Amino acid sequence: MQAISADLTGHGGRLDEAARLYPRAETPWLDLSTGINPHAWNRATPLDVDLRALPERTALRALEATAARYFGVDPARIAAVPGSEIALRLLPALGLPPIASVGPSYATHGQIAAYSLESPAPLAGCALLLANPNNPDGRLIAPEALRQLADRQAAQAGWLVVDEAFADAVPGSSLLPHLGADDPVIVLRSFGKFFGLAGLRLGFVIAPEAILARLRHLLGDWPVSNHAIACGRAAYADRNWITTTLAGLPSRAARLDALLERNGLHATGACPLFRLVETPEAKALFGRLARAGILVRAFADRPNWLRFGLPADDAAFARLDRALHRG
Structure with missing residues (x-):
């Protein structure tokens, strides 16, 4: 065989x-x-995208504002990234405590983690990383339970990182409506999974502003393409x-x-x-x-x-x- x-x-x-x-x-x-x-997702008429020009900061902020409305968060708490995979790999560079991944889950989680756990449980002094809905087994944790886990992590000088790459397909599953601006929580969202455009390479990080400042410094002035900006703005607005x-x-x-x-x-x-x-x-x-x-x-x-x-x-x-x- x-x-x-x-x-x-x-x-x-x-x-x-x-x-x-x-x-x-x-x-x-x-x-x-x-x-x-x-x-x-597809439009009846082609998007007008100028690939000769560098992405403008105003267009990038407009994309983030559109995504923020879709997610129900403050635009000041969101940053566009070239796919949630990149965001995962940058987590160790954002000033977090050591990362502990909850398995089984997405392969990259284990690759960036210093520790691994078999179930989601508080771990002092760590950034606890899990996916919800989980990939590959589809496990779903109620947002209220995740909120409690976030509180317990915060009480032990820890963070919670939730990979919500598949949350768009499961209404009501997101932790985002239950978070405050300064909670030590990072949420990753993927555009390509639900909208079916994985090759566009677009995702978002929702986090406290200090984390986003470090992330933007690492990604530079043009984190995503004009094509990604145009598609993201149009798709998230297509109710x-x-x-x-x-x-x-x-x-x-x-x-x-x-x-x-x-x-x-x-x-x-x-x-x-x-x-x-x-x-x-x-x-x-x-x-x-x-x-x-x-x-x-x-x-x-x-x-x-x-x-x-x-x-x-x-x-x-x-x-x-x-x-x-x-x-």
């Missing part, structure tokens, strides 16, 4: 590596490895698209649940953009799907886990169903 390449277990979305490792796979590839919304998307995601997730269940796989998770399956046949199943040109997410440290993103349409659902049924 072919081993799963480490290049396919660190992150999702590496179709080039999958195609190299499985040269006889069916094509075109169906990528279900990322948890990115397959129905991306019709947001409302329609939020209404449709649960039914698509339920359809994926049913498809997996009838093929003997029980799916778990509270985030409708992806589902986690635990099975002793995970390695064999990953290989079978890859040979069928379907990439799902495998995990080096959890060999019994596979994560499935949402198929985009009827044809993609049918293709996944056929590939699973062949076993």
